[in-house]
Amino acid sequence: MLRTRRSPGRAVAPPSADGPPAIHADGVRKTYPGGVEAVRGLDLTVGQGEMFGFLGPNGCGKTTTIAMMCTLARPTAGRIAIAGHDTRTAPGLVRRHIGLVFQESTLDHDLTADENLRFHADLYALPRAAVPARVDAVLGLVGLGDRRHHYVRTFSGGMRRRLEIARGLMHGPRVLFLDEPTLGLDPQARADLWRHLGEVRRAESTTLFVTTHYLDEAEQCDRIAIIDHGRIVARGTPAELKSVIGTDRIDLRTGDDPAAARGLRDRFGLTSTVGDHGVTVRAADGARLVPRLCAGLDVPVFSVTVTRPTLDDVFLHHTGHRIRPADPASTTTPGGPA
Amino acid sequence: MTGTAPVAATPGRGPAAGTTARPPGPAAGPGGPLAExxxxxxxxxxxxxxxxxxxxxTAVSLLQPMVFLFILGVGLSRMYAQAGTGAGVGGYLVFLFPGVLVMAVQAPAVSVGASIVWDRQSGFLREMLVAPVRRSTLLLAKCLGGATVATCTGLVVLACCGLVGIPYRPDLVLLLLVQSGLTALVMTSIAALVACTIRRLQTFNTVLTVLMTPVLFLSGAMFPVSAMPAWMAPAALANPLTYAVDAMRRTIGARLPQGQAEALAQPVAWGGWHPTVAVEIGLVAGFCVAALALSVRRFARIE
Known part of the structure; x- marks a missing residue:
C-alpha cells in the first residue's frame, strides 16, 4: 500500500496556468462565541488537480477549516476562494463547485444507491439527460456499479463511504473535500477507498482535499499541511517534510553487536545504540550505506533493515506530540520498510 | 475490481498535461426557480x-384513530343514547368523526418533524444544507411532503365515513379531503417549528407527545367548545385545530338529513357570532402560513 518512491512528476501539482487555484485561503481565522480560537490565521493555496492532505490531531481546527471552505461556517476574518469564488460573497457558486464527504454518513439508508445519487442530481440541478450515464460513471469509479439498485442500509461501512464519494462527484466538482474519509473503516476497506480515490483522480482530475489522522494515508498525497492549535506548522510534499527529519534508521542484527557498534564508530564515524534486538544507527541515505556496511564490518551481519523517516516522525518533530497516541493504526502501519 | 466504467460524455478525461483542469461530468445547473x-x-x-x-x-399509526372511532366512539355514543340526549346512537359518532380524521393526520404530520430531527442527527440534513438550494425550499418541500403523506393516511379514515352514517357524497369527501390536507399542513408546520429548535430525537418525541394531547383535547374534537367551562374555552378558541375540526363538522352537518346529529353540533362562537366555514378555513390557513414562515426562519439559522 505504501510507496516510498514516488514519481517526481506528480509530486507537486503545478499551479495551473489556466484559471485560479482550486483553494486559496488568506489569513483565515475563526473564533467561536466564548473566545475559543479554532483557526488562527491560515494561509493556504491548493492547485487544481492536486491531492492535498490536511493533517492534525482531533480538535486542531481541521473540521472548522473545512466547514468554512464549504460555506457552512463564516470565517471571523480572512478570505477563502474556491476556484476563484469567494465563500462569503458567492456561497451559491462555491457550493456548485465543491463536493463533500463528511465524517459521518449523510446518505439516506432507506433509499437505494441510485435514488441517493438522483436526489443529489436534483438538488444540484444536473441536466436530466446526463444523469443516468453520470450515475453509471461515478458508481463505476468507486466500484459499486453492481449495487446501483440496492438499499444503502445493506451496504458495509466502506461501501457507504465510497457511495458518498460517488455522490460528491455527481456534479463534477472542482474540489472534493473528504473529512476523515476512512474513519472507522477496517484496514482492508481503507486501502480499497484509497485505491478508488486514485481512480477518481485519474478519471476526473478533481482536486482532492483530504483530512486524516492516518499518516500512512497522507503519504499518498501530493502535498501535506500539518495543522496544530489552529495554525499550519509545516507544509510540503511528504518527501520534503521527511527530509527535514533527514535520516533513515538502520537496524542491524549481527553476530557480535558491541563489536559492530565499535566498527560503525571507527570506520564509518556513526554513533549507534545497542539494544536487545541489535544495533540501531541513523544515517542520511540508509539504502546506499548498507552494502558498504556489510563489506566494512568485521562481524557477521544476519539482517539489515532500513526504515525511512515516517510522517509520524515529522508530526512529532513539528508538534511535539504524536498525532493519535491511542490509535494502533498510526503506530504500526505508517512507514513500512523501504 | 477497479471501476473502469465508461465516463459518459466526458471528453478529455484524466489530468493530461496542458489540458484545462475542468473536471468531466455534467456541471451543476445555474440555479433559478426551476432548479428550486x-x-x-x-x-x-x-x-x-x-x-x-x-x-x-402507516397501519400502526392508523390504529389509534380507529380505536377512538370504533371503540371509544361507539361506547360513548351508546351511553349518550341511553342517557337520552336525543342524538341517537349515530349522533356522537358523526360528531367525533372530524376529530378522528384530525388524529389520523396528526401522527404522520408529526413524524415529519421527527424526520427533520433525525436527518439532522444522522447527517442527511447536511447533504441538503450544502446544496445550492434555498433553505426555505427544502423546508417547505419537506412540510408539503409530510402533509401529503398525512392526507393519504387521512384518506383511509375518510373511506370509513359510511360506517358512521356519513353519506359517500363526492363533494363532501372532496371537501373533507381538502380540509384534512390543510389540517395536516398546519400540524406539519408546528412539528417543523419544534424540530428546528430541538436537536435530540427523544426530546422531540417527548415534547410533541406532551404538546399534542392537550391541543387535541382543546380542539373540540371529542367534546364541543360550547360544553367547556369559561376557563377552558379561551384556550380552545386560540387553538387552530378548533377551527379545522369545526369547519369539517359543519361541512358534514350541512350535508346530513335535517335533525341528525345537531344536538352536539354547536358551532364555535366568538361572543354571539359564529364565524363562517370560510372564515374558519382562512384562520387555519393564516396560522399555517405564520408557522411555516417562523420555521423557515429557524431552519435558516441551523448551524
Missing part, C-alpha cells in the same frame, strides 16, 4: 418513498 422546484420535488418525493416503503408504520 426540481429540488423541492425531490425532497417531496423522498417523503413519499419513505411512506410507501413503510406500510407497517
Amino acid at each position: 422546484l426540481r429540488a423541492a420535488r425531490m425532497v417531496w418525493r423522498r417523503e413519499m418513498l419513505h411512506f410507501l416503503r413503510d406500510p407497517v408504520r
Whole structure:
C-alpha cells in the first residue's frame, strides 16, 4: 500500500496556468462565541488537480477549516476562494463547485444507491439527460456499479463511504473535500477507498482535499499541511517534510553487536545504540550505506533493515506530540520498510 | 475490481498535461426557480418513498384513530343514547368523526418533524444544507411532503365515513379531503417549528407527545367548545385545530338529513357570532402560513 518512491512528476501539482487555484485561503481565522480560537490565521493555496492532505490531531481546527471552505461556517476574518469564488460573497457558486464527504454518513439508508445519487442530481440541478450515464460513471469509479439498485442500509461501512464519494462527484466538482474519509473503516476497506480515490483522480482530475489522522494515508498525497492549535506548522510534499527529519534508521542484527557498534564508530564515524534486538544507527541515505556496511564490518551481519523517516516522525518533530497516541493504526502501519 | 466504467460524455478525461483542469461530468445547473422546484420535488418525493416503503408504520399509526372511532366512539355514543340526549346512537359518532380524521393526520404530520430531527442527527440534513438550494425550499418541500403523506393516511379514515352514517357524497369527501390536507399542513408546520429548535430525537418525541394531547383535547374534537367551562374555552378558541375540526363538522352537518346529529353540533362562537366555514378555513390557513414562515426562519439559522 505504501510507496516510498514516488514519481517526481506528480509530486507537486503545478499551479495551473489556466484559471485560479482550486483553494486559496488568506489569513483565515475563526473564533467561536466564548473566545475559543479554532483557526488562527491560515494561509493556504491548493492547485487544481492536486491531492492535498490536511493533517492534525482531533480538535486542531481541521473540521472548522473545512466547514468554512464549504460555506457552512463564516470565517471571523480572512478570505477563502474556491476556484476563484469567494465563500462569503458567492456561497451559491462555491457550493456548485465543491463536493463533500463528511465524517459521518449523510446518505439516506432507506433509499437505494441510485435514488441517493438522483436526489443529489436534483438538488444540484444536473441536466436530466446526463444523469443516468453520470450515475453509471461515478458508481463505476468507486466500484459499486453492481449495487446501483440496492438499499444503502445493506451496504458495509466502506461501501457507504465510497457511495458518498460517488455522490460528491455527481456534479463534477472542482474540489472534493473528504473529512476523515476512512474513519472507522477496517484496514482492508481503507486501502480499497484509497485505491478508488486514485481512480477518481485519474478519471476526473478533481482536486482532492483530504483530512486524516492516518499518516500512512497522507503519504499518498501530493502535498501535506500539518495543522496544530489552529495554525499550519509545516507544509510540503511528504518527501520534503521527511527530509527535514533527514535520516533513515538502520537496524542491524549481527553476530557480535558491541563489536559492530565499535566498527560503525571507527570506520564509518556513526554513533549507534545497542539494544536487545541489535544495533540501531541513523544515517542520511540508509539504502546506499548498507552494502558498504556489510563489506566494512568485521562481524557477521544476519539482517539489515532500513526504515525511512515516517510522517509520524515529522508530526512529532513539528508538534511535539504524536498525532493519535491511542490509535494502533498510526503506530504500526505508517512507514513500512523501504 | 477497479471501476473502469465508461465516463459518459466526458471528453478529455484524466489530468493530461496542458489540458484545462475542468473536471468531466455534467456541471451543476445555474440555479433559478426551476432548479428550486426540481429540488423541492425531490425532497417531496423522498417523503413519499419513505411512506410507501413503510406500510407497517402507516397501519400502526392508523390504529389509534380507529380505536377512538370504533371503540371509544361507539361506547360513548351508546351511553349518550341511553342517557337520552336525543342524538341517537349515530349522533356522537358523526360528531367525533372530524376529530378522528384530525388524529389520523396528526401522527404522520408529526413524524415529519421527527424526520427533520433525525436527518439532522444522522447527517442527511447536511447533504441538503450544502446544496445550492434555498433553505426555505427544502423546508417547505419537506412540510408539503409530510402533509401529503398525512392526507393519504387521512384518506383511509375518510373511506370509513359510511360506517358512521356519513353519506359517500363526492363533494363532501372532496371537501373533507381538502380540509384534512390543510389540517395536516398546519400540524406539519408546528412539528417543523419544534424540530428546528430541538436537536435530540427523544426530546422531540417527548415534547410533541406532551404538546399534542392537550391541543387535541382543546380542539373540540371529542367534546364541543360550547360544553367547556369559561376557563377552558379561551384556550380552545386560540387553538387552530378548533377551527379545522369545526369547519369539517359543519361541512358534514350541512350535508346530513335535517335533525341528525345537531344536538352536539354547536358551532364555535366568538361572543354571539359564529364565524363562517370560510372564515374558519382562512384562520387555519393564516396560522399555517405564520408557522411555516417562523420555521423557515429557524431552519435558516441551523448551524
